[in-house]
Amino acid sequence: MDGVVILGGGQGGFQAAASLRQEGYAGPVRLVSDEPGLPYQRPPLSKAYLKDGDAARLALRPEAFFAASAIELVHDRATALLRETREVALASGAVLAYDHLILAPGARNARPPLPGLDAPGVLGLRTLADAQALRAALPATVEDGARAVVIGGGFIGLEFAAVARAFGCAVTVVEAAPRLMARAVSPETSARFRGKHESLGVDLALGVPVAEVLTDAAGRACGVGLADGREIPAGLVLLAAGVRPNVELAQAAGLEVADGIAADAQLLTSDPAISALGDACSFPDPRTGARVRLESVQAATDHARAVARRLAGRPEPYAALPWFWSDQADWKLQIAGLPPRGESAADVHDLPRGGFAVRRWEGDALVCVETVNAPAEHMAARRLLAAGGVSRVALAAQEGSLARLAKSG
Numbered sequence: 192m193d194g195v196v197i198l199g200g201g202q203g204g205f206q207a208a209a210s211l212r213q214e215g216y217a218g219p220v221r222l223v224s225d226e227p228g229l230p231y232q233r234p235p236l237s238k239a240y241l242k243d244g245d246a247a248r249l250a251l252r253p254e255a256f257f258a259a260s261a262i263e264l265v266h267d268r269a270t271a272l273l274r275e276t277r278e279v280a281l282a283s284g285a286v287l288a289y290d291h292l293i294l295a296p297g298a299r300n301a302r303p304p305l306p307g308l309d310a311p312g313v314l315g316l317r318t319l320a321d322a323q324a325l326r327a328a329l330p331a332t333v334e335d336g337a338r339a340v341v342i343g344g345g346f347i348g349l350e351f352a353a354v355a356r357a358f359g360c361a362v363t364v365v366e367a368a369p370r371l372m373a374r375a376v377s378p379e380t381s382a383r384f385r386g387k388h389e390s391l392g393v394d395l396a397l398g399v400p401v402a403e404v405l406t407d408a409a410g411r412a413c414g415v416g417l418a419d420g421r422e423i424p425a426g427l428v429l430l431a432a433g434v435r436p437n438v439e440l441a442q443a444a445g446l447e448v449a450d451g452i453a454a455d456a457q458l459l460t461s462d463p464a465i466s467a468l469g470d471a472c473s474f475p476d477p478r479t480g481a482r483v484r485l486e487s488v489q490a491a492t493d494h495a496r497a498v499a500r501r502l503a504g505r506p507e508p509y510a511a512l513p514w515f516w517s518d519q520a521d522w523k524l525q526i527a528g529l530p531p532r533g534e535s536a537a538d539v540h541d542l543p544r545g546g547f548a549v550r551r552w553e554g555d556a557l558v559c560v561e562t563v564n565a566p567a568e569h570m571a572a573r574r575l576l577a578a579g580g581v582s583r584v585a586l587a588a589q590e591g592s593l594a595r596l597a598k599s600g
C-alpha cells in the first residue's frame with residue numbers, strides 16, 4: 192500500500208494529514224513540504240508575529256505529534272506529477288508512490304510587471320522567512336525616520352500598515368482600486384476602514400496604481416513612483432498585491448485548471464486519484480454553483496477535513512460556509528458568506544454593544560455579513576447562513592436582530 196501523499200505542508204496540507212488520522216485512515220501518510228521546519232500558520236505573520244517575533248507559537252503542532260500520528264514529514268520540493276505511475280518526483284531525485292495524491296501547494300505573491308520590483312528593499316509577506324525579513328527591516332526604517340510604502344490595500348497590506356504605525360513608522364498604502372479591500376468587502380466596510388486607517392495616521396493613495404519602484408545609486412529600493420506622477424520616498428517597500436495559485440505542476444501533468452486547480456463538489460480533480468484543496472484550488476460554491484477560489488484558513492481546513500472523510504470512506508459533497516477574519520489595529524473584521532454577485536444592497540448597523548455590522552443582500556436573500564468587533568453577530572450570521580439563509584421578512588419579524596433570529600431557530 193502506497194497510501195496518501197500530500198503535496199504542500201501548509202495550513203491545508205497539514206490539516207489533511209491530521210484529519211486522515213482522526214478519521215481512522217491507517218495507511219501511510221507523507222506530507223511533502225518545501226519550507227523548513229514544522230508546518231505553521233500564516234495569519235499571525237502579518238499580526239502578532241510582526242510584534243512579538245515568537246516563531247515557536249506559529250507551529251500547527253509540535254514535532255512529537257508527527258511521530259505519534261505516523262505522519263512522515265518529507266522536506267523536499269515536488270517537481271513533477273507522474274500520473275500514469277501514480278508517483279510524485281522530488282527535487283532530491285526521490286520518487287514517492289501514492290494510492291491517492293492531495294494537492295495543497297497554496298499560492299505565491301503576485302508580482303506585477305513593475306520596473307524596479309526585484310531591487311533589494313522590496314519585501315513580500317507570504318512565508319515565515321518573509322516575515323522575519325520584514326520584522327528585521329521595520330525598526331531600521333523607523334530609526335532612519337524613513338517611510339514604509341505598501342503596494343496593495345488588501346488585508347495583508349492593511350494589517351502590516353496597522354502594525355507599522357504601532358511601531359511609529361510612517362506608512363503609505365497605495366491601492367489601484369478606488370477603495371480598500373475592494374475585492375472582498377462592501378463599499379460601506381471599505382469606507383469605515385479608510386477612516387480607521389486615516390485615524391491611525393496611515394497615508395492612503397487610492398485609485399492610483401504604482402508605476403515603478405524607485406532605486407537609489409546602489410540599486411536599492413528607495414520609494415515608488417505612481418501612475419499620476421507622484422513619487423513617495425521610502426526605506427521599505429512591501430509588495431502586497433494579491434497572490435497567484437500554484438497550479439504549474441498540475442497543469443504540466445494535464446489536470447484541468449480554472450483560476451486554480453479545478454476540483455469538483457467532492458474536491459476531486461479531473462484525475463480521480465488526485466484531490467486538490469486550499470488556496471491552490473477552485474471548486475463549485477455549494478450555494479451558487481459558481482466556481483470560486485478562496486484564500487482563507489477556513490477553506491483550507493474545511494477542504495482538508497472533507498477530503499480526509501472521503502478517503503476514510505465517508506464521502507459527502509463539500510458544503511461548508513465560507514468565513515474569514517482580519518485584525519487591523521484594534522478592529523477585528525469577520526466575514527460570513529461570500530460577497531453578492533452583481534447588483535446588491537447593503538445596510539449598516541451600529542450595534543448596541545459596540546462594533547458594527549454590514550449586511551449584504553442578493554435580492555431578498557442575505558448572502559454575506561461583515562462585522563467589526565461584534566463576534567456574537569458574526570457567529571449568528573454563520574449559523575443562519577449555513578442553515579440555508581435569511582430573508583428580509585424573517586429578519587424583520589425579529590426586529591432586525593440576527594442574534595434573535597439565530598436563537599429562534
Ligand SMILES: Cc1cc2nc3c(=O)[nH]c(=O)nc-3n(C[C@H](O)[C@H](O)[C@H](O)COP(=O)(O)OP(=O)(O)OC[C@H]3O[C@@H](n4cnc5c(N)ncnc54)[C@H](O)[C@@H]3O)c2cc1C
Nearest residue numbers: 199201202203225233234269296297469470486487488491
Ligand atoms: C501574512 C498572511 C496573513 C493571513 N491572514 C489570514 C487571516 O487572517 N485569516 C485567514 O482566513 N487567512 C489568512 N491568510 C491566508 C491563509 O494563511 C491561507 O489561505 C492558507 O494558509 C492556505 O492554506 P494552503 O494549505 O492552501 O496553502 P499554504 O498554507 O500556503 O501552504 C502551501 C505549502 O505548499 C508548499 N509548496 C508549494 N509548492 C510545493 C512543491 N512543489 N513542493 C513542496 N511544497 C510545495 C508551499 O511552500 C507552502 O508551504 C493569511 C495569509 C498570509 C500569507
